[in-house]
Amino acid sequence: MSELIELQDISLKAADMVEEGRVHKSLYSDPEIFEEELDKVFNNTWVFVGHESEVPDSGSFKTSFVGRHPVILTRDRKGNLHVLQNRCRHRGATVCEGRKGKTKALTCPYHGWGYGLDGSLRALPKPEEYDGVFDKKDMSLESLRFETYQGMVFATFKDDIEPLVDFLGGAKKWIDLFAKQGGGYPMKVLGEHRFNFPGNWKIQLENTTDAYHFPIVHKSFVSSLDDATADIFDFLDGEGFVEDLGHGHSVMVMIPELVDLEADLDQPIPARFEALAAELREEGKSEDEVKKLVRAAHGTGFNLNLFPNVSCSMAFFRVLRPVSVGETEIQHVALGGEGAPQAFNRKRMRLHEHFQGPMGFGTPDDGEAWERVQKGSQSGKDGWILVNRGMTRLRTSVDGNPQGAVCSETGMRGAYQQYKKMMAAGSTTNTAPAEEK
Amino acid sequence: MKSNTELLAKVTEFIGYEADLLDHKGYQEWLSLWTDSGLYIVPTDLNETDYLNTLNLALDDADMRRMRVARLINGESVSADxxxxxxxxxxxxxxxxxxxxxxxxxxxxxxxxxRHGKLVTYPANIEYRLVPTDEGFLVDRKVVKLLHADGFLRTVSFIF
Known part of the structure; x- marks a missing residue:
């Protein structure tokens, strides 16, 4: 009854719906809370927009989003990166469509205003009508503040936000480990899978730090593996852990022996990588390099959840975009090595196809579970979602952070505490555009 | 345009037969329609032809087809069910x-x-490479080019 009384208090705010070990189901289904989240969370933090390898050359662009705002990640002719609002300064049309590519200019299709890849307004038809009205140099595409770490590009509408490296904090060490995916070559985006699900974005955010579901939801995936690989994925009773890294970030180590892909290089080649090793040897790679590439081909043994929209998930980036309170778009970005042997990158793509994306052996079952969470959260006038697993069995990590068992909900609690802090804060900063309903 | 109506009839019959098997979940029989080196491909990029060196939604050799079918029928996948x-x-x-x-x-x-009472539609072009045998065609390659391959798809727990 006390829960019902609480809900009847119409002043209950989203921030109050997050308690230490549970969150209210309205956080998944209330459209007003969703609008508030776009304003207070997505407009007020660092949001992942892409990886530098997706815009490799001068003239490269990639479209992305910060919350609801369409943006463009570009590399200008001097090789500098920019994150620009995808909105013509004249009448507001998007100036760039398509996922990625190369172009000499960003041209508005409506009246032909042409912008450079640095956002500057270069040319427009019949400029004389603007004589004395405005100066072209003041009409660049609006840019966002952005910073990068290990090639990951984060942008923000909050101009006075702390530096990215401070925001990442304890997560930096794990990003550095994750960046060893390339097997000695720089990490590079190889392609991406895209899918959506009818559910709230936080359901996906939680899932990346939820090892508890793996043997249940992904039983059919594990059954498709050889025995040795299936053993690797049988990690709930192992030495793994979940660590709250602060700022809503967390790491879930499922396979401790695969935390550092450049360690333990004297291990024998697993059976499922024998064919890859043979191809690499044929290419003339030394045995040391073969072992390094094969070990990197696994991907790391952890998921690093970076609040609010990206995770470095074993071997790929998982990027979420909140579309509406009950719809979320997800990208599974495949990674390999820039300049690495083709056989290595091919293997990485085949492994990605096996589990990830809308046709993988894992994702559809995740999607089914998430869809049911969204549907179930509509049931009843009141109800709470539990995130209290392992709450009383915490220890302190070597880095001084709260750490629980691999199947604990330590990471979810960390994310929700950051969410609570941001949702409890006052209204949006003056630099963030107001959300339209 | 020279038309070989007998061949077209055979190809049409085969494509209809394969489609019927997949709609009625005759997956084991479907597995027997393939050459040993056959590839079932669902690309993400409709302009790409180097499928092996590209990320696809699916690129299944014989092992992956067998595992995909097992996943769909063994009762362990909540989405397939x-x-x-x-x-x-x-x-x-x-x-x-x-x-x-x-x-x-x-x-x-x-x-x-x-799925869950909702109708989802997938339009696609499909390209078949068929190998004629005494017992009929075998599929050597099937490329399913979904119209919205590069968009945000719903998850797929069936075979195109």
């Missing part, structure tokens, strides 16, 4: 190349899926 039915229409079938060793054909497909 939630797929009601699919109904696919195959049409606009055209033979592009024909020799004693290989027949290349292209057709249109509209696949409808009922």
């Amino acid at each position: 939630s797929v009601g039915y699919t109904v696919r229409m195959m049409s606009r079938i055209r033979v592009l190349e024909a020799s004693d060793d290989v027949v290349v054909a292209r057709c249109a497909m509209t696949l409808n899926e009922l």
Whole structure:
């Protein structure tokens, strides 16, 4: 009854719906809370927009989003990166469509205003009508503040936000480990899978730090593996852990022996990588390099959840975009090595196809579970979602952070505490555009 | 345009047969329709032809096809168990190349899926590379080019 009384208090705010070990189901289904989240969370933090390898050359662009705002990640002719609002300064049309590519200019299709890849307004038809009205140099595409770490590009509408490296904090060490995916070559985006699900974005955010579901939801995936690989994925009773890294970030180590892909290089080649090793040897790679590439081909043994929209998930980036309170778009970005042997990158793509994306052996079952969470959260006038697993069995990590068992909900609690802090804060900063309903 | 109606009839019959197997979940029989080196491909990029060096939605060799089928029928996948039915229409079938060793054909497909009471539609072009044998065709390559391959798809727990 006390829960019902609480809900009847119409002043209950989203921030109050997050308690230490549970969150209210309205956080998944209330459209007003969703609008508030776009304003207070997505407009007020660092949001992942892409990886530098997706815009490799001068003239490269990639479209992305910060919350609801369409943006463009570009590399200008001097090789500098920019994150620009995808909105013509004249009448507001998007100036760039398509996922990625190369172009000499960003041209508005409506009246032909042409912008450079640095956002500057270069040319427009019949400029004389603007004589004395405005100066072209003041009409660049609006840019966002952005910073990068290990090639990951984060942008923000909050101009006075702390530096990215401070925001990442304890997560930096794990990003550095994750960046060893390339097997000695720089990490590079190889392609991406895209899918959506009818559910709230936080359901996906939680899932990346939820090892508890793996043997249940992904039983059919594990059954498709050889025995040795299936053993690797049988990690709930192992030495793994979940660590709250602060700022809503967390790491879930499922396979401790695969935390550092450049360690333990004297291990024998697993059976499922024998064919890859043979191809690499044929290419003339030394045995040391073969072992390094094969070990990197696994991907790391952890998921690093970076609040609010990206995770470095074993071997790929998982990027979420909140579309509406009950719809979320997800990208599974495949990674390999820039300049690495083709056989290595091919293997990485085949492994990605096996589990990830809308046709993988894992994702559809995740999607089914998430869809049911969204549907179930509509049931009843009141109800709470539990995130209290392992709450009383915490220890302190070597880095001084709260750490629980691999199947604990330590990471979810960390994310929700950051969410609570941001949702409890006052209204949006003056630099963030107001959300339209 | 020279038309070989007998060959077109055989190809049409085969494509209809394969579609019927997939809609009625005759997956084991479907597995027997393939050459040993056959590839089932669902690309993400409709302009790409180097499928091995590109990320696809699916690129299944014989092992992956066998595992995909096992996943769909062994009762362990909650999403596969939630797929009601699919109904696919195959049409606009055209033979592009024909020799004693290989027949290349292209057709249109509209696949409808009922999942959790909602209808989802997948329009696609499909390209078949078929190998004629004494017992009929075997599939050496099937490329399913979904119209919205590079968009945000719903998850798929059936076979196109």
